[in-house]
Amino acid sequence: MTGRPGLIFYGVFLACGVIVVAYALWMIWEERR
């Protein structure tokens, strides 16, 4: 099996983006509290 650069490759970029956005939303929520 040769792994196509699919999810294993692009997934890292996606996951990083998701974490940053989630953190930013949490930060805003924390400051409004």
Add this chain to the structure above:
Amino acid sequence: MSPQIWVFIAYFFVVFAIGWYSLRATRTEEDYWIAGGNLGWFTGGATMAATHTSAGTFIGTIGVMYTAGWSFAWVLLSIPLSYWFVVAVLAPRFTKQKELTLPAFIETRYYGKGIRGLAGAIILVATVVYIQAQIVAAGLIANTVFGIPTSVGMVGFTLILLVYTVVGGMVAVVYTDAFQLVVMSLGALFAVPLALRQVGGLGELLTLVESAHPLVFTWETMPATLLLTMGLSFFLGGIATPEKLIRLYAMKDMPTIRRGVLFAIVMILSINLLVFILALTAIVLFPELPTGDLAMPMVATAVLPVTLGAIMLAAITAAMMSTVDSLLIVAGSALSVDIYQNLIDPDVTPVRRMWIGRIGILVVGSVPVILLLSGVGEGELVQFIVLLFTALMAAAFVMPVVGGIVWRRATKPGASAAMVGGVVATFLWEIFGPESVEPVLSGFLVSAGLFIGVSLLTEPPPKHALEPYFDD
């Protein structure tokens, strides 16, 4: 002289200028150890990101990815999660009472001078290990780029670093870190498109990488246990390494810490992702390097135009210096405040104490290079030295720090047992354990077991130890 030399000279000139300027801004001992405790989100976040980004990133991570493949990239995700945990759970209570060092926190929370000295000693030993990794990498770069002997490169790197750290203290470290972070990001940002152009674009790169290294985009190149425990190592290391924790003391307040960490996370992730792409280009362009650690210096010298290549190498040097300087500050304070004043001479004046710290930095900074020149610790892959350091710190400090903050029942004997047991278990696993599991797992589990078990078996802590951190 070649343009590379000029880039390096210009670069070090700026670093020195910042160090000199910082000396004038350093008036009190608080300035020297925690930059006055008044940093804003930009400088605070920048120094966190720069301290985090070390030779481990530019040399080590590329080395592992070059050798083992893309699955290692996923370990990166543990880093932002770890910082998030620090901000959400640890920082609000940890920073209630500002200290100058991590062992000082240990003394306050665990009501004892001996345990503080113990924490200082662990930091000193682990720091020497870590600085060694960075110096090895510096020697490698000096040798690849300028063709000067590795030993001369190592000594030169150490000298430059020691001068501005000893002179300027934390203020110098924070501002040189901010500058070095800019250099690092620009270096990586410019290098990626150029490297991609060399191989014909991202799509082409992925195809070429796959044909050169068919398993690169699979989960089969590294055991799942190794990936998971490496992730655990970075997660726990991110929580309790002293050079990161004191940056919480250095920032002004909680909103500043939250923003600073967001900035740090964005910078760390961006730099790492760019570096990952460079690792892939190295697989295509230089398929047969003797060691993965050479991948990045090769990309910088052979792929990039001369001046840009030099900037990239200056950036790697920046990454290493900004990490080592922060560790030296931690080691210097461990020696002067946590060991000398605490155990030897309690009445030492602040000025004298700062000088002892400076001498301490000089000594701690020289030991690794002396060890290396006499042949100790040569030839290890940089990333694995970094992981050992991270594991030691995690095994020693995660439970005493996090446990001490969230659990009132945590006691001094529990914390001491956790520190000693964690360090011993980490070393034993490193020497005797299977390689498919990182030593952090055994170190952390032993540390956690002892922390909880011994705390429950001993007298609850006195009220005054809890007051600074718990409201009621």
